[in-house]
Amino acid sequence: MERNLMKGNEALAEAAIRAGCKCFFGYPITPQTELAAYMAKRMNKAGGVFLQAESEIAAINMVLGAASTGVRAMTSSSSPGISLKSEGISYIAGSDLPAVIINVQRGGPGLGGIQPSQADYWQATKALGHGDFHLMVYAPASVQEMVDMVVKAFDKADEYRVPAMILADGLLGQMMEPVSFPEISANPTDKSSWAADGHKGKREHHIINSLYLKPDELEKSVQDRFTRYEAIKENETDAELYLTEDCDILLCAFGATARVVKSAVNEARAMGIKAGLFRPKTLWPFPVKELNEAAKNAKKLLSVEMSMGQMIDDIKLAINCSKPVEFYGRTGGIIPNPAEILAEIKKVGGAE
């Protein structure tokens, strides 16, 4: 298969177009702007729609409108912009619409910085808006994975009628790596049973809506959605397990951080420390079974994140606090280096 050297943000865009994304609505924000710029160049030629909205709020609602008619729709932003999109994402989830949202994370809170961060983990996995809902969250660690996960996100969003997010970061968005694009099977999901694209006098009118004034109806709609979430939890978790079979200390990291951690694990192994790496590829659903498998022989776990410690909550929950879980993180846009992580591995007990 042909391989091209591409920037992460551009690869996300190209993958979306190849996955049948028919429209992109965005608003400029560093460090994801190349994605929108690429879409502006390519989308119209590919027969789709590119539109720069007046705000992130408008962009996500344009996605809501397009997705309501059954077309594959996407938007992208970075952390502060995702906060603005949270209203629309809640409505998309409440209206059972498929859509793909890209977050190329930067440091926060507030305006924060423009360097890479993973501090939106909680936002993405726990509370991207008001109400009882989840979205599927994919965490790529390479440009190739960004491509593969965008395609998957569109498919799964359609399959389960849920929004899906690619939680990347400024490092992945900006770096260049060789990528190949998979052949996309032209097997679009049939949305004719719900799409609001004009009934042509041939069916009942369709309503896309998240309002249920009667409590029992709202409860039922939420419960029905959570039944689908159970299926997602059962079928859609994914993780990479690296040197975990015999590890004493299990490092846990996702996204770009996992690449650095992998180097540290290799260095630790070279020094005789039995370290391993658990890398979740899906953050929601969190790969609980996979983590327990990876951690079965470990004495300690060490979560390494570009934040003050967010995924560590899910790690503790997943293993039911059965083992000590330590944390090491840098925040504000600082990427931890392998030496720091190796020192931490030694410190938390891998070196006895």
Place this chain on the structure above:
Amino acid sequence: MAVVFERPKSLLDVPTHYCPGCTHGIVHRLVAEVMDEMGIEGDTVGVCPVGCSVMAYDYFGCDMIEAPHGRAPAVATGVKRTNPDKFVFTYQGDGDLAAIGTAETVHVATRGENIVVIFINNTIYGMTGGQMAPTTLPGQVTQTTPFGRDPQLAGYPVRVCEMLSTLTGTAYAHRVAVDSVPHIRDAKKAIRKAFETQKAKKGFSIVEVLSTCPTNWGLTPTEAIKRLQDEMIPYYPLGVYKDTTEEGNE
């Protein structure tokens, strides 16, 4: 016996939740009559706001989408851009369109988005129980202006048609009222023209409809009509504010 007047088919045969004398029902009927006359119900997607007409999706026979507060123009943009052959309209109140959704409103117009906006101006937030709207008149008593709207404290009302008619992307902006049969006839013509403008791909159309809210104004339906005539029309003059169609150029 021939039927002279009956419910349009695009208006579903269900009771509405609107208060007695609320003119939302009249405007719903006019939009539905236009869809019937143009034969476009099956090719139309409507977008509801948040506010009293939030449940308009249960009343119109075309496909409907319920948008977040103020975002109906953005939702409509997403629909229209991906389905340019469909008719798309939003149905929004004054709080939705001229307060929380001002950015979406201005930009959908300036982009010349080829959609129709039906804008209900009744100078108050109805659904939440009668608070000050961007269109509340100076001196008007509401729940949040209990001593009357004081422009020194709460600013001045927004004249939406005047504002949007300054934008190049606006093709047609017309303010009408539903206080009398002649005005209702004019309103119907304006709504028809807005949809015809969309059909001709001329760009953005807005029909602002001066309406009543007897409940939150604390008036009877007939008193409310009188207030619309005596107080609203002088502040919000009826008429065509912009018309770039051939008819407007004559």
Place this chain on the structure above:
Amino acid sequence: MTVITERCKGCGLCTAACPKKIVELQKEKRNKKGYFYAVCTDQDACIGCAMCAMMCPDCAITIEK
């Protein structure tokens, strides 16, 4: 002129619109929602102008001629 009584909310906009003054809100019978609904007091005098129906916010009036 036929009033679909269950749809009528008794707002009275039709009574004000009628040029013949033959539509009125009677004060004896309520519909299921509790509204005194409008009636035509003299069908023979009705000219079928449909002004009452035009003003009705609830599509509760049908006119035949």
